[in-house]
Amino acid sequence: MEKYKKADRNELLAEIQSVKAEYEQWCSRGLKLDMSRGKPGPDQMDLSTNLFELVNPELGYENKSGIDCRNYGGLDGLVELKVIFSDIMQVAPEQVIVGGNSSLNMMFDTVAQAMTHGFGDKPWMLQGKIKFICPVPGYDRHFAICEYFGIEMISVQYKDNGPDMDIVEELVKDPTVKGMWCVPKYTNPDGIVYSDETIKRIAALKPAAKDFRVFCDNAYAVHYLTEKEDSILSIYDECVKAGNPDLVIIFASTSKITFPGAGVAAEAASPANVATIKNRMSFQTIGPDKLNQLRHARMFTDMDKIHEHMKLHSKILRLKFDIVLNELDKSLTDLGIATWTKPNGGYFISLYVTPGCAKRTIELCRNAGLILTPAGATYPYGKDPQDSNIRIAPTYPLPNELANASSLLCTSVKLAVLEKLLESNN
């Protein structure tokens, strides 16, 4: 099963001739494909067309509490959505703040608040060099927030059941370590689900810094790709049990449930953290867009409605993921030059090619008209130490585009690895 590794130089030369010919055919087709970002496709967004009918003069503008959602006010959002998000985020409804259209914005603002005002201690900005633990591979936009604020990032490798907690437990003994990013379910890009043990160990962390916070981005809480619906422990409940209620701040959104650009985001934490965050918000805004919240509240009257809706997404996405997975299976399984994930949920397939070949693979794809996430994007500072990981986002392209894109990707992987093998074999 390691065809390329076992091949001698002549066999490799013959193979690269054939793969180059394959690649040149792709180049000649003038493709314009994009598998770079975890964007829902138009077919997925069409599932939420009903939203537009849910706010109008006939149905009125009041939520269940009688708030006219057109006007100012309601800093922390509509109670109906607090209930829905409380289920998604596994906390009590009164601990949820429902915001605007972007959970990333809520994460950024919460880190910004820590920088200028701190979390019960001095502002992070006045504490000198501070650091965050970044499980890798991870989400580039989490890392970008650290970069923006000059927070040093320490990579910790993901294992099958979550971040390597032996290392995390060591790192938090350093009082300059102030935070940690987590995506507890279907990590981006590896699709890892945190085990009960991982969540208990995170919840039980005893960081030297009292103002250490776990930024837990539950972006894919209900985003299943298979019949098997993985479940995770409530990280907040575990924190409470461990006597650490203030340790974690949780984020979620409907960006990949309804509309990426016009969904509703939420943030949840302990009563003390929520009070701190709401205090900042009271200076920052008069309130979120409650009409868009009202649309969502009327569409998702309970969690069953969310799950029904997510099954429709899953049906569309399963097909797309399978196109890519089948192509990877067909083209690469026997070569011993790559491994990849087969996730139960989330938005990505994570492809690991022979070390040193990710950047070149992505370059080859780009030159033939296929945009992939830049090499290294899933690591802090954009640097994959192995130059191996490629994040594949199969959700946006059409099925026929995906077939082409995956096939071109496999050709490019082969070509990049063959170039490398021949170079070292020179």
Add this chain to the structure above:
Amino acid sequence: MEKYKKADRNELLAEIQSVKAEYEQWCSRGLKLDMSRGKPGPDQMDLSTNLFELVNPELGYENKSGIDCRNYGGLDGLVELKVIFSDIMQVAPEQVIVGGNSSLNMMFDTVAQAMTHGFGDKPWMLQGKIKFICPVPGYDRHFAICEYFGIEMISVQYKDNGPDMDIVEELVKDPTVKGMWCVPKYTNPDGIVYSDETIKRIAALKPAAKDFRVFCDNAYAVHYLTEKEDSILSIYDECVKAGNPDLVIIFASTSKITFPGAGVAAEAASPANVATIKNRMSFQTIGPDKLNQLRHARMFTDMDKIHEHMKLHSKILRLKFDIVLNELDKSLTDLGIATWTKPNGGYFISLYVTPGCAKRTIELCRNAGLILTPAGATYPYGKDPQDSNIRIAPTYPLPNELANASSLLCTSVKLAVLEKLLESNN
């Protein structure tokens, strides 16, 4: 015209008996009225019902540039709205960033960015004590942003044509003075319109601090109450002429054009400032709610549509303002104990009562069931040095409520002043 001042003690005692009786009648009515915030009323919001019909499957989700507004992206907003806001903010469209539902949020975020990253110099947070110039009376939420970030506020009195520029020009010689709030048209609460001279002098400021910025909140740019539509110079154009393009950052929104909670906000500045702000935003969010932007773009296809729409608001508001103004005229003109503004636009009537009587007036109103903006709210730190200014927001209550509220207010002013006169006359 100064009935109370000319009265002797016995006349005052007789008058207070009669006013007290009047006041007690109000108390017995169990009113629940609120003239505290500049909130549009339901009748005004009904003017924008059409918005809900402008995004649906038939009309599609693409703007003029072919962007699917449901999906991620479009950091700085739709081009159609840049054009509309460019007219409102008197800058070129490419200098406009169109955001979410809150211009206050954009102001907060821009100040926050200066705190953590600065404007071309060291972060404000690392420069020790810094200060802002706050023209008074002004908008409490501007002052609150300074309070949140620990920025010291220096009050500068408004004159008829804008802030007292002699004082402002002196203050900016201090390098710790980093900013200044402005509301150039129909100030909150006095309804002052900045004269051409004021705007030219602001634009020509030569602050000692290179990272000094004027935060210009053009909240009432098209919010006329009379046939006379005041116009102001483009503050940005004047800055360019004065060789100061980076001096000013301008804010506006449709909160009081369409929906207070679900409008669209915008920010505009020089190309250099816009690049700085957009750089921060690229870390903070993937993009604003473009569907709500699309609704607005389709409703307001040009500025004529905005002006037509604002005439409808004006018709509703004129009636309400007149109820209050007529009552003030009728009840207080002859007494020599108060003056008030008769604004051409904006959202407030500004009432100045005999110094030392604002707090007591507001307390009397509250005890009888009428909530007014807290005394001092229009000054930094909530402290009106004269205890004289009362901000009246006539927009939200119904006309019959307004008649009661204004009448009760006048009774309370009289009672508060009489108490004071009798106390000093003791």
